[in-house]
Amino acid sequence: MVGPRSAVANFYGGTLMGKNRYLAYIAILMVMAGSALSAPLEPVAISGSIIRAHLEYLAGDVTRGRGTGDRGNELAAKYIADHFRRWGLEPIGTSRQRDPSAPMDGKGYYQPFLFPAGSQRSRDNNHLSIIAGGSTRKWTLGRDFEPSTASSTGNVVADVVFAGYGIRGATRDDYAGLDAKGKIVVAVLPPEDPNARPRFRGMEVFRRVQSARDAGAVALLLGLAGPDDKPTFSSVTRAMDSGLPVVSVRQSVVADILKAAGKDPSLVLNSVADSPASFDTGIKASVQTEVTKVEEPSANIIGLLPGSDPELAKEYVVIGAHMDHLGMGGPGSLNAGGGPAIHYGADDNASGTAGLLMLAEYFATRPVRPKRSLVFMAFSGEELGLLGSAHYTKSPILPLDKTVAMLNLDMIGRLQNNQLTVIGIGSSSIWDPLLDEVNKTASFQMSRSNIGIGGSDHQSFDRARVPVLFFFSGMHPDYHRPSDTVEKINIMDEVRIVEMVAVIADRVANTPERPDYREPSTRAGMAANPAPRGPRVSVGIIPEYSSDAAGLPVSGVRAGGPAEKAGIKAGDVIIKVAGKSVRNIEDYMAALTDLEPGAKTEVVVRRNGKEITVTVTLAESVR
Numbered sequence: 001m002v003g004p005r006s007a008v009a010n011f012y013g014g015t016l017m018g019k020n021r022y023l024a025y026i027a028i029l030m031v032m033a034g035s036a037l038s039a040p041l042e043p044v045a046i047s048g049s050i051i052r053a054h055l056e057y058l059a060g061d062v063t064r065g066r067g068t069g070d071r072g073n074e075l076a077a078k079y080i081a082d083h084f085r086r087w088g089l090e091p092i093g094t095s096r097q098r099d100p101s102a103p104m105d106g107k108g109y110y111q112p113f114l115f116p117a118g119s120q121r122s123r124d125n126n127h128l129s130i131i132a133g134g135s136t137r138k139w140t141l142g143r144d145f146e147p148s149t150a151s152s153t154g155n156v157v158a159d160v161v162f163a164g165y166g167i168r169g170a171t172r173d174d175y176a177g178l179d180a181k182g183k184i185v186v187a188v189l190p191p192e193d194p195n196a197r198p199r200f201r202g203m204e205v206f207r208r209v210q211s212a213r214d215a216g217a218v219a220l221l222l223g224l225a226g227p228d229d230k231p232t233f234s235s236v237t238r239a240m241d242s243g244l245p246v247v248s249v250r251q252s253v254v255a256d257i258l259k260a261a262g263k264d265p266s267l268v269l270n271s272v273a274d275s276p277a278s279f280d281t282g283i284k285a286s287v288q289t290e291v292t293k294v295e296e297p298s299a300n301i302i303g304l305l306p307g308s309d310p311e312l313a314k315e316y317v318v319i320g321a322h323m324d325h326l327g328m329g330g331p332g333s334l335n336a337g338g339g340p341a342i343h344y345g346a347d348d349n350a351s352g353t354a355g356l357l358m359l360a361e362y363f364a365t366r367p368v369r370p371k372r373s374l375v376f377m378a379f380s381g382e383e384l385g386l387l388g389s390a391h392y393t394k395s396p397i398l399p400l401d402k403t404v405a406m407l408n409l410d411m412i413g414r415l416q417n418n419q420l421t422v423i424g425i426g427s428s429s430i431w432d433p434l435l436d437e438v439n440k441t442a443s444f445q446m447s448r449s450n451i452g453i454g455g456s457d458h459q460s461f462d463r464a465r466v467p468v469l470f471f472f473s474g475m476h477p478d479y480h481r482p483s484d485t486v487e488k489i490n491i492m493d494e495v496r497i498v499e500m501v502a503v504i505a506d507r508v509a510n511t512p513e514r515p516d517y518r519e520p521s522t523r524a525g526m527a528a529n530p531a532p533r534g535p536r537v538s539v540g541i542i543p544e545y546s547s548d549a550a551g552l553p554v555s556g557v558r559a560g561g562p563a564e565k566a567g568i569k570a571g572d573v574i575i576k577v578a579g580k581s582v583r584n585i586e587d588y589m590a591a592l593t594d595l596e597p598g599a600k601t602e603v604v605v606r607r608n609g610k611e612i613t614v615t616v617t618l619a620e621s622v623r
Helices: 007-013 019-038 048-058 071-086 198-214 251-260 265-272 346-364 387-394 431-442 458-463 491-510 562-566 585-592
Strands: 110-121 127-132 135-138 145-147 154-163 184-188 219-223 246-249 278-289 291-305 316-322 373-379 403-409 419-423 445-449 468-472 541-543 552-557 573-577 600-607 610-617
Touching (some): 048 071, 071 291, 071 373, 154 219, 184 198, 184 251, 184 278, 198 585, 219 278, 251 265, 291 346, 316 346, 316 387, 316 458, 346 373, 373 387, 373 491, 387 458, 403 458, 403 491, 431 445, 431 491, 552 562, 552 585
Parallel strands (some): 219 246, 316 373, 316 403, 419 445
Antiparallel strands (some): 110 291, 127 135, 127 278, 145 246, 154 278, 291 373, 419 468, 541 552, 573 600
């Protein structure tokens, strides 16, 4: 699909521009930046044409969906940094865009960080063989088998059991009567639902890994559903150590194992769909896996506009938006059944980033600056779990206790029926009356949510006790699909939203008293979740996506939600749900898959080195 393209995109870095022209353009921008620092810029009004120009570059072909760590993401970051420089914003980061060890010495606009970019598997240390009838049968890596990205690194030799579909659930238990402790489990996957999202198809693997691990297995061999299906290793998928070696094998490998066990493969495999068909094979297998995590750099882009008041300038109002998207697709894509394609992300979130750039230029060119300092932040890694904003709040360049508010723009380009959602109202007592006043002019049909969560970067700041507001124009059928393109953006409605944010930022930056912060436990109201994701039930936790802890760390709980009522607290680590072990976010989601809203289930958490069991009454997931 051909995405929108503009003259500015071609000039900046598209296929019509050579390397020398690009370097010349950067040199021109640097000269312009020097001039901007020494001479005031002409005041600029919030403009649809300016916003569109930014959109056409950020959501154009050259940035290729701005996937975190991709070249297109780096080009978008440079574009943002160049404009910050042009408008005279102060750099408070580093000029070394790809160096996470660089000091934040104020020489550039970047705050680099490492993110989990994928996996790699060793060519020499992945082996699979069986020992039967006094002989050994070996299979070939890449042709017959591949380690899963969910695999641990390990080397085991053990007896083999066959466990049908490998599921332990309310409607089916392939482990009933089967002793899998200390053994290698062989299971097969059912035919794939072509309409299922890639993330949920992957969850089926984690359900089987979880079941095998909880049954005491030491390794899992997962047979592919179709006889012609070939195992693949996804280097772009994050390595997720599941606690045991996990190997994807061709159906022919499963058939060979069943033959060695004296079984008819056709009869066994055909019977699995109707009922569990589990047994001890009487043979041994040797499984060796080596899968390692790959980390790569990405960067937030940050510019500072110092305040005009000698004292209030030491306090900061953050205006933020995530500039990353899905690149060519991958697990987060809703392009069901489609191959790799540029996911332009015009609304998600070139719209918010274009609004951020518009606000930066607007405030930088005003003749009188606000009293408090404004900090403009374009985050990377949001689509992977708020990684950029989480990194900033864990390693802040400016003091968080002097950060008085965070205004977040995410998906503000597709307003429908004049309905604007604003999330985080309950994080400060000033937000409701301020929005009432500002909306007298803006005239939005405004939906408000008190809770400071909702799947975007304001959540990281709310965890850090900073009052937040998140502006969101609503979901649409193009969400996380290649069809989220610039021509579908409602520019004039985006202008109205950006104008509203400008008024709010100006008011907060100039009011003598800083906004108070309200604890989550004092808030009321349901969260408006802009992203349809996850099972049908909710425990009401805010997970820590970026953690490598063995378990799922809880960074917060929703006020009045099931977790809070059950006594789960921020800082707890969930290690078991409904009797199923949890090592990561995928295990957690897999454990919730078979549960129903209203059901009571036991959740085990680790708190201060002790295991605590609580009973949670599950709520319906907000989608």
